[in-house]
Amino acid sequence: MQHNKTLARKHSDTESLLDNIILIGMMGSGKTTVGRLLANLAGKNFIDVDHEIQQRTGVGIPVIFEIEGEAGFRKRESEVMREVVQQQNIVLATGGGAILQPDNRTLLRQSGTVIYLCAPVSELRRRTHLDKNRPLLQTGNAYAKLMELFTQRDPLYRETAHIIMDSSKQNARTFVQRLLQRLRQYEQKTANNAQKHHSSHQEVK
Ligand SMILES: Nc1ncnc2c1ncn2[C@@H]1O[C@H](COP(=O)(O)OP(=O)(O)OP(=O)(O)O)[C@@H](O)[C@H]1O
Numbered sequence: 001m002q003h004n005k006t007l008a009r010k011h012s013d014t015e016s017l018l019d020n021i022i023l024i025g026m027m028g029s030g031k032t033t034v035g036r037l038l039a040n041l042a043g044k045n046f047i048d049v050d051h052e053i054q055q056r057t058g059v060g061i062p063v064i065f066e067i068e069g070e071a072g073f074r075k076r077e078s079e080v081m082r083e084v085v086q087q088q089n090i091v092l093a094t095g096g097g098a099i100l101q102p103d104n105r106t107l108l109r110q111s112g113t114v115i116y117l118c119a120p121v122s123e124l125r126r127r128t129h130l131d132k133n134r135p136l137l138q139t140g141n142a143y144a145k146l147m148e149l150f151t152q153r154d155p156l157y158r159e160t161a162h163i164i165m166d167s168s169k170q171n172a173r174t175f176v177q178r179l180l181q182r183l184r185q186y187e188q189k190t191a192n193n194a195q196k197h198h199s200s201h202q203e204v205k
Pocket residue numbers: 025026027028029030031032033034050093094095096127128134167168170171172173175
């Protein structure tokens with residue numbers, strides 16, 4: 001009973017956050033970690049594109065890269081994204097390279113509120129260096145690779161995002177609280193703009 005009440009309160013606190021929420025950013029920026037927590041708090045379904053691809057193929061990402069190359073992985077990634085964004089009330093954690101294709105950038109922006117989790121390369125390196133599941137980082141110099149990817153992608157993340165937040169300063173739980181605040185502000189601003197637009201049209205009539 002108590003549990004149900006808690007769930008109900010959580011839902012009504014956040015029910016105005018109607019849109020799908022889409023997280024983009026570099027490997028290690030926290031999309032999966034933050035996305036799962038956010039979905040829980042906001043009463044939304046969590047979908048992680050990397051996990052979805054692994055579930056559908058039955059193998060890990062390094063195996064897909066090995067057999068089909070990066071191009072094969074990107075094709076799967078685009079197909080899965082196109083399909084899952086048809087759902088409503090989701091938090092979507094994308095893969096780090098989801099924004100590489102222009103069509104994907106347009107799709108993501110049209111499918112929800114897009115948040116770029118931004119973090120310095122040194123922090124990305126610290127968070128990813130023990131994990132062998134990111135094939136692009138299995139090189140002699142992962143820091144240099146992250147720097148190269150960051151330089152190439154940062155403008156694309158910025159171009160795609162509605163909201164940009166530094167995800168390196170707080171632990172994931174504190175960060176998610178700040179993110180919820182930002183979403184509320186963003187939603188308020190969007191509602192005010194829509195209201196102004198509506199009024200100015202009425203004046204013309
Ligand atoms: N705000 C945070 N503070 C500290 N550590 C974090 C934070 N967010 C994530 N981490 C840690 O960083 C590591 C990478 O996070 P995560 O897997 O969520 O990144 P990602 O953006 O999903 O990466 P990828 O694009 O490779 O899927 C994890 O070990 C996670 O616990």
